[in-house]
Amino acid sequence: MKTMQDILFDFISKYVSLTDDEKNAILSLDIFRSVKKGTTLLKEGQKSKDSYFVLKGCIRTYYVIDSEEKTTAFYTEMEALTPPCVISKTPSEYYVSCIEDTILIVSNSDMEAEINSKFPKFETICKMLAEELLAKQQIDFDEFKTSSPEQRYLNLIQKRPDLLQRVPQHQLASYLGVKPQSLSRLRARILGKNKG
Amino acid sequence: MKTMQDILFDFISKYVSLTDDEKNAILSLDIFRSVKKGTTLLKEGQKSKDSYFVLKGCIRTYYVIDSEEKTTAFYTEMEALTPPCVISKTPSEYYVSCIEDTILIVSNSDMEAEINSKFPKFETICKMLAEELLAKQQIDFDEFKTSSPEQRYLNLIQKRPDLLQRVPQHQLASYLGVKPQSLSRLRARILGKNKG
């Protein structure tokens, strides 16, 4: 049975190899955190220096626009989120909350700077991660722009089928860029096509 | 009158300060490149290690889907593009071409690795740039998801009014996620509203 630490180091080993010293330096930071379903990690208007890495569970980001929640992203196992407000050093424009009981790595940007100066290798990890995420997100954005809500939904079934199970429909809807009623209708339409 | 080199170093100075040695190391790479309007920098299916930084002019990325061009991004002065295929080391899914006579910095990922090992400071620049771009793109994506084509167009007028002047309508249309006819209609609609 893998511990959370094993999971973390397995992940990092995809990018660089770490010495025991470096591993201990990471562990000494005490960054693992367990949070209950429903917990809000970041609120609109708040300032924060925390980044999140999901080891187990699921978190989502959402805006409140005209007193309506607009969910824009889900982060599940092995996915990382650095809210834009951490980079821009301005109050957050959105909320981050847990939609399942979740185990996270929470890293503070000050702490990161410190470990970066001690172990330059971490700068390399972070750079690679950021570049990889940027490339991935570019592709996601391009797919979103070039497809219809129905295609996006079918695409989601292929790429992240787990989300359909673990996320409420109305949150999925805004993630797909439509209203919950439209997602219902769109699903009924697809079902009809497959039958007829 | 600013030279292209001045423009580059002014930009970098926003992130870190460079010694003359470091500046010379950059210049010795011979990275400046002038390209004519219409030049294709990257084709679908091609492999490449080149990243682009626009000093003057405008480049766009587009997919060809069902023999139709789908423009997904424009990069203008002081904006950088590292195509996903450079990160993933797979053939490119899209085209990159110049829509104006353009002056670029073209940097090769091998070359970057070399200069990174000589001057660790560059790793820091790249990391900051990547993180900043990631944050910026997250916000762009969120705005796209949470708004209608009309809102996106109005948003574009606010945020990148220059694009309306320098980019053909049909390229703007797919950038906004609609067909050219819909963009025409949508613009007529907005005009009508403003007249009353």
Add this chain to the structure above:
DNA sequence: ATAACTCGTTCACTTAAGTTAAGAAATGAA
């Protein structure tokens, strides 16, 4: 147990985007 909510679905109606086609205006090439 019941009342109040939330969630997902459905329906009827409105609004806007996709589609097909046509024509005017601008651009480029011979």
Add this chain to the structure above:
DNA sequence: TTCATTTCTTAACTTAAGTGAACGAGTTAT
């Protein structure tokens, strides 16, 4: 210049998403 091509707009029609309302199923709180 002239011819051909591309670009932009408009229009009529189709399709799908937004809106407001209603309903039942499942939760939560009292």
